[in-house]
Amino acid sequence: MSNLKTKSAQRHFKKIALVGKYQADGFAHMLLNLANILKNLGCEVFLEAETAQNTTITQISSVAAKDFQSNIDLVIVLGGDGTMLGIARQIAGQDVPLIGINMGTLGYMTDIPLQDVELVLTEMLKGHYESDNRYLLEAEVYRNDQIIGTGSALNDVVVNRSGISGMLELTVRVNGQFMYNQRSDGLIVATPTGSTAYAMSAGGPILHPSVAGVVLAPIAPHALSNRPIVLPSDSLIEIELVGGKDVSVNFDMQSLTRLQVGDQIKIKQSQKTITLLHPIDHSDYRALRQKLHWNEHPSSF
Incomplete structure (x- = not known):
């Protein structure tokens, strides 16, 4: 499924849930300020249940993430991309869009600076926004033909060893065809x-969000000829652990399953998606320039 960015089919948002990085200094004050801005714009405001439990705010009603679909029109995330990843995985498939507000440096998904919140949200709640659909991966972990773990990931599924164990050996198949031993x-x-996350640090390519692809990026491969590869997004990827100790598979670095030799992980595109909303002037290229410190000056030719 391609990621589609569009300015059409705008929706009206009245019931808004706030999710936040509650560990941050001054978070409660920032959250209350955001809630007041939204109330002044005529919105009914709720706190996501875990966010509510970890703040001293009692004057705002809470709603569990699993109940967003029937109670919430829009989710606003106050934090960073990690906070966005956590809630996005929980509500994927609920058809409730997300807006990301960053409290620190610009994020790829949390792209609205905190100081611009009132001006930007006022325009977005009037319908002036772009809609950006993102797909997830889903995985099943098998041992002796029995499922021992499952997971979903908006960024990545990662098979890796602990820091003190030796190299691991994997067999990789795509759509039933042998690709390589690695x-x-x-x-x-x-x-x-996820191509701008761990995969990029391992030397993988950056995929534009609208590209329907999946990146396979080896981590410190023994053979330098083992290069990253981009596969079609509808590929079924099977990874078997052939050798190695203290190996696990994790999903967005937020959940994991321990592996034994002979275990298999089957990964495919999930039917669930999330929708990110951006201001009209949002630019993926500007975000990359700012995060990766690319040359800011346009070419003279």
């Missing part, structure tokens, strides 16, 4: 969203 520290399977 000796390395691990393997990253990343969505376009």
Whole structure:
């Protein structure tokens, strides 16, 4: 499924849930300020249940993430991309869009600076926004033909070893066809969203969010000819652990399953998606320039 960015089919948002990085200094004050801005714009405001439990705010009602679909029109995330990843995985498939507000440096998904919140949200709640659909990966972990773990990932599924164990060996198949045996520290399977995360640090390519592809990026491969590769997004990727100790598979670095030799991970595109909303002037290229410190000056020719 391609990631589609569009300015059409705008929706009206009245019931808004706030999710936040509650560990941050001054978070409660920032959250209350955001809630007041939204109330002044005529919105009914709720706190996501875990956010509510970890703040001293009692004057705002809470709603569990699993209940957003029937109670919430829009989710606003106050934090960073990690906070966005956590809630996005929980509400994927609920058809409730997300807006990201960053409290620190610009994020790829949390792209609205805190100081611009009132002006930007006022315009977005009037319908002036772009809609950006992102797909997830889903995985099943098998041992002796029995499922021992499952997970979903907006960024990546990563098979890797602990810091003190030796190299691991993997067999990789795509759509039932043998691709290679690989000796390395691990393997990253990343969505376009995740191509700017761990996969990029392992030397993988950056995929534009609209590209329907999946990145396979080896981590410190034994053979330098083991290069990252981009597969079609509808590929079924099967990874078997052939050798190695203290190996695990994790999903967006937020949940994991321990592996034994002979275990298999089957990874495919999930039917669930999330929708990110951006201001009209949002630019993926500007975000990359600012995050990666690319040359800011346009070419003179």
